[in-house]
Amino acid sequence: MNRQLLLGAEAVAQGAIDAGLSGVYAYPGTPSTEITEYIQRSKEAREHGVRSSWSSNEKTAYEAALGMSYAGKRSLVCMKHVGLNVAADAFINSAITGVNGGLVLAVADDPSMHSSQNEQDSRFYGRFAMVPVLEPSSQQELYDSMFHAFELSESVRLPVIVRMTTRLSHSRAGVTRAEMREQNPLHAEYAPDRFVLMPHNARVQYQNLLDLQPILEELSESSFLNQPVEGRGPVGVIAFGIGYNYVMEARNAHGIDCRVLKIGQYPLPRPQVNELFDACDTVLVVEEGYPVYEELFRGYFGSSKIRGRMDGTLPRAGELTTDLVAVALGAKPAETTAVPGIVVNRPPELCKGCGHRDMFEALNIVMKENRESHVFSDIGCYTLAALPPYSAIHTCVDMGASITMAIGAADAGLRPAVAVIGDSTFGHSGMTGLLDAVKDHAPVTIIIGDNETTAMTGGQHSAATGSTLIEICRGLGVEESHIRLIVPLKKHLEENIAVLREEFAYEGVSVVIAQRECVESAAKKNRRAAATGQ
Amino acid sequence: MQKNIILAGVGGQGILSIAAVIDWAALTGGLEIRQAEVHGMSQRGGAVQSHLRIADHELFADLIALGTADLILSVEPLEALRYLPFLAPGGKVVTSLEPFINMPNYPAMEQILSELGKTDHPVLVHSAELAREAGSARASNMVMLGAAAQFTGIDPERLEAGIKALFGPKGEAIVDINIKAFRMGQRLSNH
Ligand SMILES: Cc1ncc(C[n+]2csc(CCOP(=O)(O)OP(=O)(O)O)c2C)c(N)n1
Ligand code: SF4
Numbered sequence: 001m002n003r004q005l006l007l008g009a010e011a012v013a014q015g016a017i018d019a020g021l022s023g024v025y026a027y028p029g030t031p032s033t034e035i036t037e038y039i040q041r042s043k044e045a046r047e048h049g050v051r052s053s054w055s056s057n058e059k060t061a062y063e064a065a066l067g068m069s070y071a072g073k074r075s076l077v078c079m080k081h082v083g084l085n086v087a088a089d090a091f092i093n094s095a096i097t098g099v100n101g102g103l104v105l106a107v108a109d110d111p112s113m114h115s116s117q118n119e120q121d122s123r124f125y126g127r128f129a130m131v132p133v134l135e136p137s138s139q140q141e142l143y144d145s146m147f148h149a150f151e152l153s154e155s156v157r158l159p160v161i162v163r164m165t166t167r168l169s170h171s172r173a174g175v176t177r178a179e180m181r182e183q184n185p186l187h188a189e190y191a192p193d194r195f196v197l198m199p200h201n202a203r204v205q206y207q208n209l210l211d212l213q214p215i216l217e218e219l220s221e222s223s224f225l226n227q228p229v230e231g232r233g234p235v236g237v238i239a240f241g242i243g244y245n246y247v248m249e250a251r252n253a254h255g256i257d258c259r260v261l262k263i264g265q266y267p268l269p270r271p272q273v274n275e276l277f278d279a280c281d282t283v284l285v286v287e288e289g290y291p292v293y294e295e296l297f298r299g300y301f302g303s304s305k306i307r308g309r310m311d312g313t314l315p316r317a318g319e320l321t322t323d324l325v326a327v328a329l330g331a332k333p334a335e336t337t338a339v340p341g342i343v344v345n346r347p348p349e350l351c352k353g354c355g356h357r358d359m360f361e362a363l364n365i366v367m368k369e370n371r372e373s374h375v376f377s378d379i380g381c382y383t384l385a386a387l388p389p390y391s392a393i394h395t396c397v398d399m400g401a402s403i404t405m406a407i408g409a410a411d412a413g414l415r416p417a418v419a420v421i422g423d424s425t426f427g428h429s430g431m432t433g434l435l436d437a438v439k440d441h442a443p444v445t446i447i448i449g450d451n452e453t454t455a456m457t458g459g460q461h462s463a464a465t466g467s468t469l470i471e472i473c474r475g476l477g478v479e480e481s482h483i484r485l486i487v488p489l490k491k492h493l494e495e496n497i498a499v500l501r502e503e504f505a506y507e508g509v510s511v512v513i514a515q516r517e518c519v520e521s522a523a524k525k526n527r528r529a530a531a532t533g534q
Numbered sequence: 535m536q537k538n539i540i541l542a543g544v545g546g547q548g549i550l551s552i553a554a555v556i557d558w559a560a561l562t563g564g565l566e567i568r569q570a571e572v573h574g575m576s577q578r579g580g581a582v583q584s585h586l587r588i589a590d591h592e593l594f595a596d597l598i599a600l601g602t603a604d605l606i607l608s609v610e611p612l613e614a615l616r617y618l619p620f621l622a623p624g625g626k627v628v629t630s631l632e633p634f635i636n637m638p639n640y641p642a643m644e645q646i647l648s649e650l651g652k653t654d655h656p657v658l659v660h661s662a663e664l665a666r667e668a669g670s671a672r673a674s675n676m677v678m679l680g681a682a683a684q685f686t687g688i689d690p691e692r693l694e695a696g697i698k699a700l701f702g703p704k705g706e707a708i709v710d711i712n713i714k715a716f717r718m719g720q721r722l723s724n725h
Contacts, residue, residue, distance in 0.1 A: 003561065005557050005558075005561050005569075007571070034573070114572070114574055114575070114576070115573075115574030115576075138594075167570060170572070170573050171571065172567065172569040172571070173566075173568050173593075173596075174567060242595075245594040245595045245596070249599065253599065321595075321597055321599070321600075322595050322599040323599050333600075335601060336601045336620075337618040337621055337653075338618070339616060339618055339619060340615050340649040342612075342641040342645045343615045343641075344612075344640070345581075345637075346544065346579075346581040346612075346613075347580055348545060348575050348578040348580035349579045349636060351578060351579070381578065456574075456575070457574075531704070
């Protein structure tokens with residue numbers, strides 16, 4: 001049997017391996033993490049020497065992938081949507097240099113914000129950088145698109161985005177594999193006129209990129225990802241990515257027979273779009289994410305022909321569903337049983353026995369002794385301490401922002417200025433903030449919850465943990481006497497409180513490292529050890 | 535043939551092993567599958583669900599439409615109620631009666647039972663007890679799968695083959711416990 005049941009993320013991974021991948025570079029982030037994890041577990045990837053360990057952040061990942069591409073090989077870089085903000089500098093400029101070996105950026109957006117700070121749409125980045133974007137609608141299409149993406153990348157010498165969203169990434173379906181392709185040989189070219197982005201080169205390269213745009217449009221016209229679906233009637237639908245799935249589902253369920261244009265490759269194929277608009281009085285624009293193309297179609301002065309997220313036919317925010325699309329196409333809303341009133345929310349919480357719990361217990365006690373008790377925090381399991389019973393943190397904005405926001409608040413006069421950050425987040429983008437603090441001798445106390453892992457996303461390797469973490473703090477110039485180690489356990493509560501009190505009182509940079517392994521990853525290790533009989 | 539199944543529970547309860555067994559049986563039976571899972575933040579003790587769709591024709595959406603689920607299979611009684619808007623007219627609720635209480639305002643069991651009772655002959659299962667009888671409290675997922683087997687549209691023998699395939703790597707003893715748990719659930723629901 002050659003059909004495998006794969007998550008969308010896994011289909012991307014298997015597709016990349018089969019398309020001759022030489023290396024994947026990534027920092028974890030829901031819903032993209034499973035791509036890299038799959039490659040790390042894959043026996044085939046190991047046998048073919050595909051490099052796959054985690055990077056410190058999305059920017060370092062992207063740059064390393066670009067380096068592999070420079071050397072002629074196919075590289076994949078994976079991240080969640082907000083990760084692309086971090087990698088944006090490298091990404092946008094790589095569209096100017098162009099690539100050598102195929103470079104594919106698999107980016108996973110999270111509409112409805114199941115596990116994210118926002119629901120930004122990565123297709124904007126594709127337009128911004130003027131590179132091709134693929135947006136497959138099924139797991140099989142994702143798999144097939146990886147071959148296509150690498151070929152496209154090598155033929156137009158640009159990075160190619162494969163955009164997916166939570167639903168597709170985290171949903172399984174049967175996938176049929178194709179034959180595996182050989183990896184590219186090492187083939188680095190001297191091309192300083194492309195890769196040295198001094199103004200005189202960059203201007204030429206930018207013009208090349210502009211000149212490529214009509215060619216990219218033509219390539220979209222013949223793409224298997226862009227397909228019309230026959231139909232009749234005055235209403236037509238242009239369905240992007242998995243928006244297509246909901247349209248087809250609604251058509252089948254409600255016997256609707258409208259014309260549909262399925263879009264899965266950008267820039268848009270103009271003739272196909274024109275044909276749909278010419279044939280229909282009204283066009284419903286179905287996009288999973290921001291109304292990126294709807295806004296373009298409407299133009300500044302508007303168009304009475306267009307329906308979509310911007311006129312309330314579909315909701316402006318959040319994921320699409322078959323129900324929303326069916327109603328937008330004129331179907332009656334389904335009659336449903338209501339959720340009984342007794343059904344209360346069940347928010348996520350820190351695991352029982354988690355070291356973060358003991359860290360926040362101590363912190364809350366000390367913070368209560370102060371008139372101002374603001375705690376700047378960051379992104380990780382410890383963010384759950386924003387909820388009761390701890391209600392211990394007051395900010396979570398973007399990775400690394402705890403330290404730098406605490407610096408700014410301290411500059412404004414806030415005392416104590418407290419930051420709480422995890423080890424992986426510190427390695428991702430806390431270190432530069434700490435360097436700023438040291439340089440300014442800022443009166444901030446930075447509490448690093450070192451649980452030896454990247455727990456929130458399922459326990460990936462963390463680059464800045466244990467003795468490495470301590471060395472980094474020393475190396476960045478934090479005074480030895482203000483690098484304090486605590487063990488977040490009930491039995492140490494009193495000592496831990498004392499340490500926090502002392503460091504809050506210090507008018508300079510303190511780092512308090514709370515060291516205790518994540519109990520979830522410890523349990524996983526034990527299970528794995530038991531399974532392998534060690 | 536088409537079945538829409540909502541699997542419900544609390545993050546960490548392992549509803550995905552139920553999904554994996556059904557998936558295996560459906561895939562080897564040549565059926566189309568779409569199975570949407572919840573990964574990420576909610577897995578830390580939050581409400582989680584999986585939309586599982588199987589059919590003998592092409593499926594498009596990963597998500598089940600409102601009012602079209604043939605089955606809500608829940609490993610926690612309150613969680614079964616959360617997804618009632620998805621239940622089709624005549625759809626079945628099969629749920630474990632073991633509450634997972636990790637919030638202060640968890641409603642009274644009588645209220646939950648009364649709401650469950652408003653659905654069409656729900657199958658209510660003391661899964662922990664049966665699982666222990668089968669040999670391990672951890673097999674309660676397979677008790678629940680057994681109790682729901684007749685509503686999945688898949689031959690129970692194929693589901694058993696799925697259990698063997700899934701638990702096989704963990705050894706024969708584990709397979710036996712899970713098969714036994716599955717059969718106990720099945721027996722309860724057929725009566
Ligand atoms: C730019 C960016 N990349 C990735 C993520 C996803 N993400 C959120 S928390 C987290 C891991 C945090 O690990 P750590 O700081 O060690 O805390 P822990 O969860 O282990 O307590 C990741 C990868 C994100 N939100 N933003
Ligand atoms: S996964 Fe680890 S770090 Fe996260 S809440 Fe659980 S024990 Fe704590």
